[in-house]
Amino acid sequence: MRGQTNPVLGSLVVLIVLAALTGGCGTHSRPATTLIVTPPPPPTATPKPLTWDDLALTPPMGWNSYNHFNCNISESLIRETADAMVASGMRDAGYQYLNIDDCWMAAERNADGSLPPDPKKFPSGMKALADYVHAKGLKLGIYLDRGTETCGHFPGSYGYEIQDANTLASWEIDYLKYDNCNPAPGSSLVTDYINMSNALKATGRPIVFSMCSWGFPGSWVSSQKIAHLWRTTSDIKDTWDSIMSIMDANSVPATFAGPGHWNDPDMLEVGNGGMTDTEYRAHFTMWALMAAPLIAGNDLRNMSQATIDILSAPEVIAINQDPLGRQGMLVGNIQGTKKPEVWSKILSGNNVQAVALLNRSDQTADISVRWADLGLPDGPATVRDLWLRSDLGVFPSGYTASVPSHGVVLIRVAPVKSNLPTVTPAP
Numbered sequence: 491m492r493g494q495t496n497p498v499l500g501s502l503v504v505l506i507v508l509a510a511l512t513g514g515c516g517t518h519s520r521p522a523t524t525l526i527v528t529p530p531p532p533p534t535a536t537p538k539p540l541t542w543d544d545l546a547l548t549p550p551m552g553w554n555s556y557n558h559f560n561c562n563i564s565e566s567l568i569r570e571t572a573d574a575m576v577a578s579g580m581r582d583a584g585y586q587y588l589n590i591d592d593c594w595m596a597a598e599r600n601a602d603g604s605l606p607p608d609p610k611k612f613p614s615g616m617k618a619l620a621d622y623v624h625a626k627g628l629k630l631g632i633y634l635d636r637g638t639e640t641c642g643h644f645p646g647s648y649g650y651e652i653q654d655a656n657t658l659a660s661w662e663i664d665y666l667k668y669d670n671c672n673p674a675p676g677s678s679l680v681t682d683y684i685n686m687s688n689a690l691k692a693t694g695r696p697i698v699f700s701m702c703s704w705g706f707p708g709s710w711v712s713s714q715k716i717a718h719l720w721r722t723t724s725d726i727k728d729t730w731d732s733i734m735s736i737m738d739a740n741s742v743p744a745t746f747a748g749p750g751h752w753n754d755p756d757m758l759e760v761g762n763g764g765m766t767d768t769e770y771r772a773h774f775t776m777w778a779l780m781a782a783p784l785i786a787g788n789d790l791r792n793m794s795q796a797t798i799d800i801l802s803a804p805e806v807i808a809i810n811q812d813p814l815g816r817q818g819m820l821v822g823n824i825q826g827t828k829k830p831e832v833w834s835k836i837l838s839g840n841n842v843q844a845v846a847l848l849n850r851s852d853q854t855a856d857i858s859v860r861w862a863d864l865g866l867p868d869g870p871a872t873v874r875d876l877w878l879r880s881d882l883g884v885f886p887s888g889y890t891a892s893v894p895s896h897g898v899v900l901i902r903v904a905p906v907k908s909n910l911p912t913v914t915p916a917p
């Protein structure tokens with residue numbers, strides 16, 4: 491098979507070089523044996539096929555059409571968005587999935603029950619679109635609904651779970667968002683989501699399963715490995731109040747997040763125009779800190795440099811993608827709609843934490859964190875500003891920053907010397 495190394499051919503090549511030695515006066519010549527051992531070439535990397543459990547080991551990153559485009563979608567939009575994701579540098583920053591939301595399908599199923607795309611919006615079909623997206627090094631996601639109709643009143647998947655999952659696999663879809671509108675009379679949310687989860691698993695194709703049931707569904711979704719992420723709230727809006735209330739609600743089930751299973755506080759609004767860049771920076775920071783999926787929801791084809799810089803901030807993304815997979819939480823008990831807050835996320839490494847100083851008040855405020863509040867050992871710690879990407883120095887017992895209204899300062903705190911054990915990701 492091309493591209494694979496036969497282990498027999500890859501075995502040691504041994505050359506025995508016989509060289510004549512000229513012996514001393516009066517003695518006979520004797521050959522010396524030099525062994526030159528050429529190590530085998532490394533085996534050609536054959537990628538291990540992904541399984542359900544390997545998917546979403548860190549929060550998924552991508553884009554979704556709904557927040558900006560609602561039902562105004564088409565294959566040209568998805569292609570242009572794929573192009574923009576590459577050209578803007580977002581792919582290289584870690585974004586992978588291009589997710590088509592509601593309204594992609596035709597008004598009716600085919601006579602055989604299969605679900606076709608709207609021929610006007612997607613004239614080339616979904617497989618061709620998946621091929622285009624895959625050729626860019628990206629992945630394609632799509633939307634279905636567990637009821638009889640989607641929220642936009644297109645055909646739902648109730649009773650068609652296996653057929654629809656097979657259709658998705660035949661198109662080489664990589665991600666499914668499964669919505670919760672118009673449940674069939676007498677149906678059960680739990681059964682409907684488990685049915686689709688089983689149908690996806692049975693296809694054998696690795697497809698990330700994103701439940702969209704507008705509230706933490708219960709520990710069964712993670713303990714039974716039903717889904718890789720689940721919406722914890724109703725729909726996000728492009729306003730500060732919406733962001734803050736969703737953040738509060740998403741923090742309640744924080745302990746259920748971890749590699750392969752994430753709380754989803756909905757897609758990002760960064761760049762959609764309803765908030766200031768300071769507010770968008772806070773929004774992005776808090777989603778990163780909460781180990782939320784980072785699914786951009788703006789028009790990637792028309793972004794300001796500030797929007798690109800927020801969505802691509804490497805050290806902020808790095809805390810979101812930290813392999814330990816802990817969801818950050820509020821420190822202390824001072825939560826309130828207009829108060830400054832301190833949030834922290836334990837990172838892999840030796841007692842390293844990301845700390846967000848979040849100003850929910852209407853005025854600039856000094857916000858302080860003491861290392862003791864974070865449960866860190868007594869003693870000095872280094873502080874790095876993750877937005878400025880600069881080291882701020884070593885601080886003996888805490889750090890204070892002036893934070894603008896609706897703004898955030900995000901720092902990485904690492905004790906200079908720590909006797910506590912290193913935190914490593916579970917195997």
Ligand code: GLA
Binds near residue numbers: 592641642669702725
């Ligand atoms: C629901 C979901 C949204 C979006 C719309 C589409 O409201 O929560 O994220 O998918 O449906 O109609």
